[in-house]
Amino acid sequence: MIKEYQTVKEVVGPLMMVEGVSDVKYDELVDIELGNGEKRRGKVLEVNGSTAMVQIFEGSSGISPSTTKCKFLARPLQLGVSEDMVGRIFDGMGRPKDNGPQIIPEFKRDINGIAINPVARDYPSEFIQTGISAIDHLNTLVRGQKLPVFSASGLPHAELAAQIARQAKVLNSDSKFAVVFGAMGITFEEAQFFIDDFTKTGAIDKSVLFMNLANDPAIERIATPRMVLTCAEYLAYDKGMHVLVIMTDMTNYAEALREVSAARKEVPGRRGYPGYLYTDLSTLYERAGRLKGKEGSITQIPILTMPEDDKTHPIPDLTGYITEGQIILSRELFKKGILPPIDVLPSLSRLKDKGIGKNKTREDHADTMNQLFAAYSQGKQAKELSSILGESALSETDLKYAKFAEAFEEKYLNQGFETNRSIEDTLELGWELLRILPKTELKRIRDEYLEKYFKKD
Secondary structure (H helix, E strand, C coil): CCEEECCEEEEECCEEEECCCCCCCCCEEEEEECCCCCEEEEEEEEEECCEEEEEECCCCCCCCCCCCEEEEEEEECEEEECHHHCCCEEECCCCECCCCCCCCCCEEEECCCCCCCHHHEECCCCEEECCCHHHHCCCCEECCCECCEEECCCCCHHHHHHHHHHHCEECCCCCCEEEEEEEEEECHHHHHHHHHHHHHHCHHHHEEEEEEECCCCHHHHHHHHHHHHHHHHHHHHHCCCEEEEEEECHHHHHHHHHHHHHHCCCCECHHHCECCHHHHHHHHHCCCEEECCCCCEEEEEEEEECHHHCCCCHHHHHHHHHCCEEEEECHHHHHCCCCCCECCCCCEECCHHHCCCCCCCCCCHHHHHHHHHHHHHHHHHHHHHHHHHCHHHCCHHHHHHHHHHHHHHHHHHCCCCCCCCCHHHHHHHHHHHHCCCCHHHCCCCCHHHHHHHCCCC
16 A cells, blocks of 8 residues: 655655654655655665655755655565567666667566575586687686676776677577676766667667666666666566676675665674675675576676775675686786786686586587696796796796797787687687697697697698
């Protein structure tokens, strides 16, 4: 039952206290009407006896407690979902912002979905080709996985996100593929970059975009990733699509959480973030995966910028605990002009072994992956040694490893944001680089694969 109250006691930041309420529930949606007739939206954050704390989405400026009316709608925040959403651009609250028609929803879904029950999960095992060698070969993305990108201020994570959205596909599958892209707290220029890139390359035809800009209310930022995942769940589990969810920037989302937490006068945790940051992030990340008996799936790539390039900061730290690996962008590689600047040695995909090999990618994938990791690591050490002691201090083999490391960065990692390599192209490039080294050094590759693929001209 919808009830209206004119008993606003106080307004603090994005929060409003309403007294004398009854039968009001947590997460309930609220219509707020100001004295001048302007309307805003909010949701119930807390109910204490007959007092409700309401979080205002559009900000609290201009609200006068004495003239403001609140109508409690007895339902949570919902998103109207339909297959017509594919190809469209929405704001952070799910309203069309591409001048297209309103969506006629097939269903209205509560955006506060629940994490997938572990018993209902199907194990991720299918390779997703992103067209980026450093990911496909060395840190493989598997359908149903959560694989975040750890970036830093000024690094080209936006270009990487657009490249993945444009190029990603499930190999050897007839099922429909869609990308649901969510941006939180990004600038107008960044938003325009994504819209232009998706439109120019035709990626928009298989995508749904949700855009929350930096000048939009911070409170809206908390709802945006839930809008994204609600749309993805509908496309995946109702329509049987393989859905890739890309969310940027999770740091802006966590900052919005911190802002609301401070307004509620909660006891802060590490660096001022709320103590429930881990729980809150897990309610988003754990909505990715595959369900037994369902054709569709959700694969998640959350992108976050590490404050002060610090991997131990609470946001990347907690994200790493919840997700299955991480792709780390390197400022050092970026300064060398290597794009995308993926630092493969500290990067990790915990499920890569499940999505590679015969009948998935190629039989030599695992062996060449291990050998490239080992050779690049040894090559970097050789280069460091030569910078300290000079090249004359290196053995002939060390010099070859140093040469390998340079070629690996220049040819393998530095593919730019426009090149789309198939997994076969990437594997062949890997073999081309391994031929720089003596055959006797390739101890991580089985003899039959050396016999088949190593041939030197």
